[in-house]
Amino acid sequence: MDLIEIPRIHVSEFRPPRMGGEPRVVLENAQQWRALRAWSPEYLKSMAGAKHVAVRETVGPPRNVYQNLAEGGRISFAQYLDWVLEMASGEDFRNVATRHCNVADITRAICNLPFANAYYLDTRLAALSTELLKDVDIPRWYTSDPVDVLLWCGVLGTSSGLHFDITPNCNVQVAGHKHFILFPPSACRLLYQNGGGAHCPFDPNTPDFDRFPLAKKALGWRCTLYMGDSLYIPAGWFHQVTVTSPWALNVNFFWPRPFPQGLITPSLWRVLIRRKWARLRAGLRVSGSHSYFCRIRPAQERGVKAGAAPE
Numbered sequence: 001m002d003l004i005e006i007p008r009i010h011v012s013e014f015r016p017p018r019m020g021g022e023p024r025v026v027l028e029n030a031q032q033w034r035a036l037r038a039w040s041p042e043y044l045k046s047m048a049g050a051k052h053v054a055v056r057e058t059v060g061p062p063r064n065v066y067q068n069l070a071e072g073g074r075i076s077f078a079q080y081l082d083w084v085l086e087m088a089s090g091e092d093f094r095n096v097a098t099r100h101c102n103v104a105d106i107t108r109a110i111c112n113l114p115f116a117n118a119y120y121l122d123t124r125l126a127a128l129s130t131e132l133l134k135d136v137d138i139p140r141w142y143t144s145d146p147v148d149v150l151l152w153c154g155v156l157g158t159s160s161g162l163h164f165d166i167t168p169n170c171n172v173q174v175a176g177h178k179h180f181i182l183f184p185p186s187a188c189r190l191l192y193q194n195g196g197g198a199h200c201p202f203d204p205n206t207p208d209f210d211r212f213p214l215a216k217k218a219l220g221w222r223c224t225l226y227m228g229d230s231l232y233i234p235a236g237w238f239h240q241v242t243v244t245s246p247w248a249l250n251v252n253f254f255w256p257r258p259f260p261q262g263l264i265t266p267s268l269w270r271v272l273i274r275r276k277w278a279r280l281r282a283g284l285r286v287s288g289s290h291s292y293f294c295r296i297r298p299a300q301e302r303g304v305k306a307g308a309a310p311e
């Protein structure tokens with residue numbers, strides 16, 4: 001499995017390609033964001049500390065929220081931030097962060113630390129606080145507004161597992177840093193998609209080629225996003241994202257799929273058809289039983305991430 005570095009370009013040179021194209025780290029795209037200057041934990045708590053958020057719990061190793069997902073739960077945003085800061089300021093964590101810069105080493109070292117559970121947050125920014133939403137500027141990469149703006153937060157060594165989204169994406173690093181590993185949609189046959197869905201049990205941070213031999217042939221892309229950097233992830237590209245600083249915070253935007261972007265990858269078509277079919281079946285059930293409850297099953301049960309962009 002080879003990984004090549006994602007090119008970094010200045011925002012003045014970046015236009016999202018019509019057909020999806022390739023990922024790019026876009027520099028100075030978020031330079032004016034108030035969030036970059038204002039979002040200290042104290043400020044975040046003062047704006048939204050009392051709001052309750054759903055956190056994903058992972059019991060490692062590896063601390064990968066889509067693979068080792070435990071029960072999770074709802075706590076206040078202030079309580080969550082307190083947990084993040086307590087972990088991040090611990091001596092163990094600071095030692096791992098200063099001694100290792102490679103994502104595989106960080107993942108292994110974190111798994112050896114004596115803490116059982118990690119909690120990862122992805123939540124809609126508008127639901128958390130409309131005031132916080134004003135601190136970020138929507139990148140004008142498309143003519144339409146984003147369908148979703150999500151805030152992500154976690155501690156060193158925790159990752160969201162390998163998956164793809166059906167829409168184009170801009171992910172902006174607000175605090176700390178995160179490491180991204182991406183694979184093009186054409187690599188789908190090498191990545192062991194869960195039942196042809198959007199998630200993969202293969203973990204490229206510490207690849208197990210005995211279990212996933214085909215993945216050895218996959219050619220991936222990688223980058224580390226630092227504060228203020230943005231990453232363009234084309235629709236259908238697989239990505240795994242890992243916190244590589246004591247804690248990290250980022251915000252991402254999902255846009256509707258502009259035609260013909262995102263309609264060209266076989267892995268994505270399968271997921272789209274499955275979702276349409278599930279919706280059709282749910283619709284039939286709803287009209288038959290006059291019940292709305294079957295429409296609000298938790299995301300975990302549906303096998304998709306809670307913040308995933310609606311179609």
Ligand SMILES: O=C(O)CCC(=O)C(=O)O
Pocket residue numbers: 152159160165169171178239241242250252
């Ligand atoms: O930050 C993360 O952990 C995941 C981000 C992600 O999956 C996305 O931007 O689509």
